[in-house]
Amino acid sequence: xxxxxxxxxxxxxxxxxxxxxxxxxxxxxxxxxxxxxxxxxxxxxxxxxxxxxxxxxxxxxxxxxxxxxxxxxxxxxxxxxxxxxxxxxxxxxxxxxxxxxxxxxxxxxxxxxxxxxxxxxxxxxxxxxxxxxxxxxxxxxxxxxxxxxxxxxxxxxxxxxxxxxxxxxxxxxxxxxxxxxxxxxxxxxxxxxxxxxxxxxxxxxxxxxxxxxxxxxxxxxxxxxxxxxxxxxxxxxxxxxxxxxxxxxxxxxxxxxxxxxxxxxxxxxxxxxxxxxxxxxxxxxxxxxxxxxxxxxxxxxxxxxxxxx
Amino acid sequence: xxxxxxxxxxxxxxxxxxxxxxxxxxxxxxxxxxxxxxxxxxxxxxxxxxxxxxxxxxxxxxxxxxxxxxxxxxxxxxxxxxxxxxxxxxxxxxxxxxxxxxxxxxxxxxxxxxxxxxxxxxxxxxxxxxxxxxxxxxxxxxxxxxxxxxxxxxxxxxxxxxxxxxxxxxxxxxxxxxxxxxxxxxxxxxxxxxxxxxxxxxxxxxxxxxxxxxxxxxxxxxxxxxxxxxxxxxxxxxxxxxxxxxxxxxxxxxxxxxxxxxxxxxxxxxxxxxxxxxxxxxxxxxxxxxxxxxxxxxxxxxxxxxxxxxxxxxxxxxxxxxxx
Ligand SMILES: Nc1ncnc2c1ncn2[C@@H]1O[C@H](COP(=O)(O)OP(=O)(O)OP(=O)(O)O)[C@@H](O)[C@H]1O
Ligand SMILES: [Mg+2]
Numbered sequence: 001x002x003x004x005x006x007x008x009x010x011x012x013x014x015x016x017x018x019x020x021x022x023x024x025x026x027x028x029x030x031x032x033x034x035x036x037x038x039x040x041x042x043x044x045x046x047x048x049x050x051x052x053x054x055x056x057x058x059x060x061x062x063x064x065x066x067x068x069x070x071x072x073x074x075x076x077x078x079x080x081x082x083x084x085x086x087x088x089x090x091x092x093x094x095x096x097x098x099x100x101x102x103x104x105x106x107x108x109x110x111x112x113x114x115x116x117x118x119x120x121x122x123x124x125x126x127x128x129x130x131x132x133x134x135x136x137x138x139x140x141x142x143x144x145x146x147x148x149x150x151x152x153x154x155x156x157x158x159x160x161x162x163x164x165x166x167x168x169x170x171x172x173x174x175x176x177x178x179x180x181x182x183x184x185x186x187x188x189x190x191x192x193x194x195x196x197x198x199x200x201x202x203x204x205x206x207x208x209x210x211x212x213x214x215x216x217x218x219x220x221x222x223x224x225x226x227x228x229x230x231x232x233x234x235x236x237x238x239x240x241x242x243x244x245x246x247x248x249x250x251x252x253x254x255x256x257x258x259x260x261x262x263x264x265x266x267x268x269x270x271x272x273x274x275x276x277x278x279x280x281x282x283x284x285x286x287x288x289x290x291x292x293x294x295x296x297x298x299x300x301x302x303x304x305x306x307x308x309x
Numbered sequence: 310x311x312x313x314x315x316x317x318x319x320x321x322x323x324x325x326x327x328x329x330x331x332x333x334x335x336x337x338x339x340x341x342x343x344x345x346x347x348x349x350x351x352x353x354x355x356x357x358x359x360x361x362x363x364x365x366x367x368x369x370x371x372x373x374x375x376x377x378x379x380x381x382x383x384x385x386x387x388x389x390x391x392x393x394x395x396x397x398x399x400x401x402x403x404x405x406x407x408x409x410x411x412x413x414x415x416x417x418x419x420x421x422x423x424x425x426x427x428x429x430x431x432x433x434x435x436x437x438x439x440x441x442x443x444x445x446x447x448x449x450x451x452x453x454x455x456x457x458x459x460x461x462x463x464x465x466x467x468x469x470x471x472x473x474x475x476x477x478x479x480x481x482x483x484x485x486x487x488x489x490x491x492x493x494x495x496x497x498x499x500x501x502x503x504x505x506x507x508x509x510x511x512x513x514x515x516x517x518x519x520x521x522x523x524x525x526x527x528x529x530x531x532x533x534x535x536x537x538x539x540x541x542x543x544x545x546x547x548x549x550x551x552x553x554x555x556x557x558x559x560x561x562x563x564x565x566x567x568x569x570x571x572x573x574x575x576x577x578x579x580x581x582x583x584x585x586x587x588x589x590x591x592x593x594x595x596x597x598x599x600x601x602x603x604x605x606x607x608x609x610x611x612x613x614x615x616x617x618x619x620x621x622x623x624x625x626x627x628x629x630x631x632x633x
Contacts, residue, residue: 122370123369205410206405206407206410206411207410207412207413207414209366209405209411210403210405210411210412210413210473210476211413212366212397213364213366213398213401213402213403213405213477214397214398214402214424214425214477214479215394215395215396215398215399215425216398216424216425216428217394220428224424225413225416228413228415228416229413229414229415232415
């Protein structure tokens with residue numbers, strides 16, 4: 001089971017790398033123009049083509065592309081004047097920090113809210129939660145972001161409206177809170193809706209009645225029995241939310257001026273910095289595949305039945 | 310003899326289709342240690358709701374609006390919810406119809422069997438496992454020692470029901486509520502499980518509330534019968550008295566017809582029509598519209614109680630006159 005999922009992940013990876021390769025070659029005028037800009041002189045283009053091996057057949061270039069990837073050579077940003085691989089390091093770290101915080105927030109609140117919703121499914125509280133989920137799921141990230149900035153930074157003056165603060169310590173934490181909450185809200189709403197539905201289904205099953213008939217308290221039944229069964233499909237769902245995390249991240253990082261990958265993606269798109277753009281695309285793709293794989297592996301560790309199949 | 314459970318004039322109202330209506334009414338019976346009371350009746354007559362009321366596990370929207378549920382001499386309805394909960398498992402055990410879903414799919418069976426003991430006291434893994442083994446041996450799960458770590462899906466339906474019985478009896482309750490425990494099983498497994506329950510009953514002086522559709526099981530496994538129709542009692546008595554002189558036309562029809570499974574529900578194929586829904590429960594005899602012996606009085610006034618404590622019926626026009 002796990003080996004099959006590993007194979008699928010590897011295959012998606014090859015597919016991703018290939019797609020990004022063709023994406024670069026499909027840019028108008030070829031990669032040299034996209035690197036040097038549309039107004040580059042023919043001499044400069046020819047020189048770059050020679051230097052990068054772009055005058056060779058496509059199949060050879062494809063092989064070179066893979067070789068470069070393995071060496072971590074992702075090209076040179078002529079806008080930032082730095083090798084893309086060196087550029088990405090810091091930005092990736094910041095994005096991972098923000099995204100992991102947001103994901104943890106979203107997952108924890110989804111579990112909590114979902115269990116409450118499942119338990120109160122037929123009652124008013126369950127319906128109120130259902131309404132709130134739709135609301136938060138539908139609100140655009142930039143709207144939530146601006147609203148939070150207005151309330152917590154401008155009105156109350158509790159938290160900074162953007163930036164990253166000093167590295168490490170309280171200042172960085174304080175700068176993280178608003179973007180993390182902004183990013184977590186719609187994702188948490190989606191996840192909790194899914195998990196609430198899952199918990200509700202579990203609550204209807206006979207083993208819950210068995211546990212109650214044995215005199216177990218509602219809280220015990222919830223965490224020992226219901227949570228355990230409802231959480232397995234949920235983990236896969238969390239894996240599937242990772243792309244939404246990156247997409248939401250682009251908007252959140254732009255709104256909060258938080259220099260992570262999403263912010264860089266936005267800047268590079270404005271600057272037509274194609275090497276950086278394709279490198280970020282590749283990186284986000286890889287992180288997505290890795291996230292899904294991690295969810296599947298975690299799931300199969302929890303789900304004994306997967307191992308028996 | 311002291312009763313384990315005594316139900317007095319129990320009434321449950323529930324919301325059905327947005328309206329509140331009575332689901333069961335005037336239910337009264339006693340259950341003594343070591344005895345089995347069978348509750349029989351067609352689908353929807355309120356058997357499971359009666360059981361749920363006794364367990365304090367009525368579905369959301371259902372409440373006991375009248376009567377008493379006396380367990381161990383105290384009215385459960387006047388207990389704080391927490392104390393009533395503590396009676397479950399300890400004084401009352403319960404098994405239900407569908408053994409395939411009755412166990413938690415993601416816990417090995419030994420952990421489920423030992424769960425209630427572990428909540429009471431800290432057990433080492435070794436003692437816990439050996440106690441789980443004993444509990445499962447009691448319900449005759451074959452080769453238990455090698456199957457402790459198995460998950461529910463690795464057992465057959467009959468075996469799962471045995472495990473479910475082990476869970477219900479883990480703390481030696483005085484009363485077992487068995488809501489159609491063998492309906493989903495084949496006839497041979499059914500007989501094996503019922504015989505095992507009978508043996509456990511004798512060993513532990515267990516009182517059993519046995520809910521079933523199948524009157525043919527009642528003569529063999531029960532001491533008393535309680536026949537329900539549309540949320541009410543129609544006839545009650547000791548097995549010997551009742552079967553010797555069936556008074557109510559509904560019981561009569563039940564005895565003559567073999568319940569057939571149509572879809573997920575049992576229907577009495579020998580009686581025309583279907584039972585009324587709780588919305589249309591009336592003051593008169595609720596069986597009147599389907600009764601072959603119906604007379605003018607039936608739908609007008611509630612049927613009178615006939616007979617005595619060892620055999621009673623509620624009927625205007627019974628098959629037999631019961632001595633008061
Ligand atoms: N969870 C529930 N929600 C709503 N209505 C219910 C619920 N459980 C039972 N009822 C209703 O209460 C009435 C009595 O149902 P009950 O389950 O007690 O019947 P039963 O005699 O156990 O039938 P069966 O033989 O099919 O198990 C029926 O009208 C039924 O529709
Ligand atoms: Mg039932």
